[in-house]
Amino acid sequence: MNSTHGTHSPTVLITGTSSDAHTWNLVYLQLLLEEWGRRVVNLGPCAPDELVLASALEHDPGLIVVSSVNGHGFHDGLRLIRVLRSHPRLAATTIVIGGKLGVDGLRNVGQVRRLTEAGYDRVFDDGDMADFRALVSRLPARAVS
Amino acid sequence: MTPVPFGDFVARAQTRGTLVVQPRMGFSDPARMREGLLRTRAADAVTAGTLTLDSYTRVGDLAAARRAVAEGVALNGYPICTHPLRTSRAVLEGLHDSAFPVQVRHGSAQPEHIFSALLALGLDASEGGPVSYCLPYGRTRLRDAVSSWRAGCELLASHGDGAAPHLESFGGCLLGQLCPPALLVAVSVLEGLFFVRHGLRSVSLSYAQQTHPRQDHEAVAALRRLAGELLPDVDWHVVLYAYMGVYPLSRGGALTLLEAAARLAVESGAARLIVKTAAEAHRIPTVSDNVEALETAARAAATATRRPERDAGGSEVYAEARTLVHTVLGLDDDIGRALLTAFRRGLLDVPYCLHPDNPGRARSFIDRDGRLRWADTGALPLSGAAVSAARKVTSADLLAALSHVQRAYDSGGTP
Numbered sequence: 001m002n003s004t005h006g007t008h009s010p011t012v013l014i015t016g017t018s019s020d021a022h023t024w025n026l027v028y029l030q031l032l033l034e035e036w037g038r039r040v041v042n043l044g045p046c047a048p049d050e051l052v053l054a055s056a057l058e059h060d061p062g063l064i065v066v067s068s069v070n071g072h073g074f075h076d077g078l079r080l081i082r083v084l085r086s087h088p089r090l091a092a093t094t095i096v097i098g099g100k101l102g103v104d105g106l107r108n109v110g111q112v113r114r115l116t117e118a119g120y121d122r123v124f125d126d127g128d129m130a131d132f133r134a135l136v137s138r139l140p141a142r143a144v145s
Numbered sequence: 146m147t148p149v150p151f152g153d154f155v156a157r158a159q160t161r162g163t164l165v166v167q168p169r170m171g172f173s174d175p176a177r178m179r180e181g182l183l184r185t186r187a188a189d190a191v192t193a194g195t196l197t198l199d200s201y202t203r204v205g206d207l208a209a210a211r212r213a214v215a216e217g218v219a220l221n222g223y224p225i226c227t228h229p230l231r232t233s234r235a236v237l238e239g240l241h242d243s244a245f246p247v248q249v250r251h252g253s254a255q256p257e258h259i260f261s262a263l264l265a266l267g268l269d270a271s272e273g274g275p276v277s278y279c280l281p282y283g284r285t286r287l288r289d290a291v292s293s294w295r296a297g298c299e300l301l302a303s304h305g306d307g308a309a310p311h312l313e314s315f316g317g318c319l320l321g322q323l324c325p326p327a328l329l330v331a332v333s334v335l336e337g338l339f340f341v342r343h344g345l346r347s348v349s350l351s352y353a354q355q356t357h358p359r360q361d362h363e364a365v366a367a368l369r370r371l372a373g374e375l376l377p378d379v380d381w382h383v384v385l386y387a388y389m390g391v392y393p394l395s396r397g398g399a400l401t402l403l404e405a406a407a408r409l410a411v412e413s414g415a416a417r418l419i420v421k422t423a424a425e426a427h428r429i430p431t432v433s434d435n436v437e438a439l440e441t442a443a444r445a446a447a448t449a450t451r452r453p454e455r456d457a458g459g460s461e462v463y464a465e466a467r468t469l470v471h472t473v474l475g476l477d478d479d480i481g482r483a484l485l486t487a488f489r490r491g492l493l494d495v496p497y498c499l500h501p502d503n504p505g506r507a508r509s510f511i512d513r514d515g516r517l518r519w520a521d522t523g524a525l526p527l528s529g530a531a532v533s534a535a536r537k538v539t540s541a542d543l544l545a546a547l548s549h550v551q552r553a554y555d556s557g558g559t560p
């Protein structure tokens with residue numbers, strides 16, 4: 001696990017999904033968020049749902065970024081968000097997912113809807129970096145206690 | 146017809162001067178998987194078949210694989226431990242014979258369940274390794290991967306008499322990109338030795354095409370030379386992987402990069418090539434994408450000839466790889482323990498790898514001449530090899546380095 005320290009800005013928790021081994025996406029997202037002034041905890045690849053849950057409770061992040069590119073992101077992401085949202089302390093946390101979520105390279109409107117209905121605040125496509133930045137910049141700052 | 150040993154098939158093709166080409170292909174639907182194998186076999190090329198396994202099977206989450214199969218969900222590979230044995234037998238029926246070996250490709254740090262499943266199907270060729278399928282493939286501890294791979298090798302090696310099970314090291318890939326070639330060569334050689342110490346008599350060593358054709362030639366030459374020095378008395382060959390990093394988006398760029406890989410394979414003396422398709426940057430390739438890639442690669446290979454080996458001993462890659470290999474071998478008689486000690490002390494260190502057992506001090510960069518070099522060697526025994534880039538890498542720098550090859554080929558050039 002990699003983490004960096006900043007001040008007065010809520011932590012961002014970055015994680016891969018349980019079956020996904022890819023890490024360049026995670027390394028890249030970490031650098032980006034740090035450049036945007038965020039403190040990052042990066043759980044790395046193949047994070048089991050229980051680890052993501054435990055880390056979310058431990059770090060109390062202002063944003064959870066789920067990244068998956070191996071083609072199982074829709075299914076792994078759906079299972080994960082149900083686990084996270086079932087915990088009352090994470091009911092209001094901003095949680096987003098992005099990457100290459102299916103195996104066919106197509107944006108599947110039905111899948112996006114199911115992911116948002118299950119609790120993701122946003123589902124980002126492969127190249128949606130501007131939208132992602134806008135979302136991150138709207139995160140409230142928070143005093144470090 | 147009885148199946149041909151994987152190593153023999155490749156050796157025979159190489160003697161005839163033909164490159165064996167092979168896909169990375171896997172679908173969860175058995176009918177589609179069979180069609181893929183049939184069309185790989187029928188392609189206008191000398192081919193070996195592949196069953197690439199899905200991510201649930203790789204990480205050992207067989208419950209998730211079962212659920213997906215029950216619900217008809219499309220996976221990113223063939224769930225070999227989940228489909229009933231008779232289903233998988235039917236996939237292979239009449240295909241896997243003396244003219245067509247089939248290899249199982251997976252990506253599992255703990256492959257025992259996969260090896261049992263492939264042996265039950267009458268297959269005996271696979272790939273990976275205790276380092277190359279651990280550090281880049283998740284969070285399994287390295288010591289657990291080493292003990293699983295020991296057991297896995299012994300399981301494979303003890304199988305059948307007269308058979309010649311084959312294992313390929315995936316050490317030539319690691320994270321797919323931005324790893325200086327000497328480390329790729331060293332890990333491949335060390336894993337090949339690990340396989341042999343644990344009973345395998347037929348192995349292959351890998352190298353993935355990187356950013357600089359000349360450096361790639363030196364790397365394959367270094368790999369062949371070290372294999373020759375350290376693997377006498379066993380059957381071995383070199384397998385080249387078409388570029389494993391961020392792939393060109395355009396069809397033209399993707400196929401041109403593949404053709405360069407095919408020529409590099411022939412010119413450098415590799416015996417087998419694992420192809421990438423024009424769909425690589427976008428989605429899981431279809432059967433047709435794979436056939437196109439196999440035939441494109443075979444055509445390009447046919448236009449190339451083996452280049453006389455220049456003095457491999459003089460290259461930077463050979464010198465660094467040799468130092469890494471011998472430093473590790475000197476740590477312990479048991480290669481598994483030597484690998485663990487090496488990573489603990491930072492004598493092996495994969496740039497940008499997040500795994501908890503990777504030291505994470507070494508850094509790489511693409512030099513102005515296009516070669517991959519060390520920006521920081523951390524505790525690697527390569528003093529003086531670092532060309533200090535000595536500045537913090539930004540997200541934009543990282544993305545630029547990751548897409549160096551993609552950009553070059555998408556704009557119609559080469560790196």
Ligand code: B12
Nearest residue numbers: 020021022023024025067071098099103124321392425428
């Ligand atoms: C390098 C690579 C690997 C390396 C990974 C090493 C590592 N530890 O990271 C290795 C060789 C080990 C590997 C293995 C596998 N891979 Co791979 N890999 C790639 C490759 C070539 C490049 C990925 C990369 O590094 N990109 C660079 C990073 C920075 O970008 P990115 O990951 O694309 O993410 C971008 C966006 O998606 C976005 N993004 C990502 N997440 C998020 C999240 C949010 C919130 C936002 C806003 C944005 C965002 O940001 C990034 C920058 O734009 C791609 C194909 C390609 N693109 O050329 C295939 C690819 C991703 N792999 C793929 C697959 C399937 C696998 C395997 C399952 C093997 C297989 N069956 O083929 C295994 C993984 C095993 C597992 N348990 O998951 C498929 C996925 C298919 C799909 N989704 O349709 C791809 C597309 C190849 C293909 N066409 O088949 N792979």
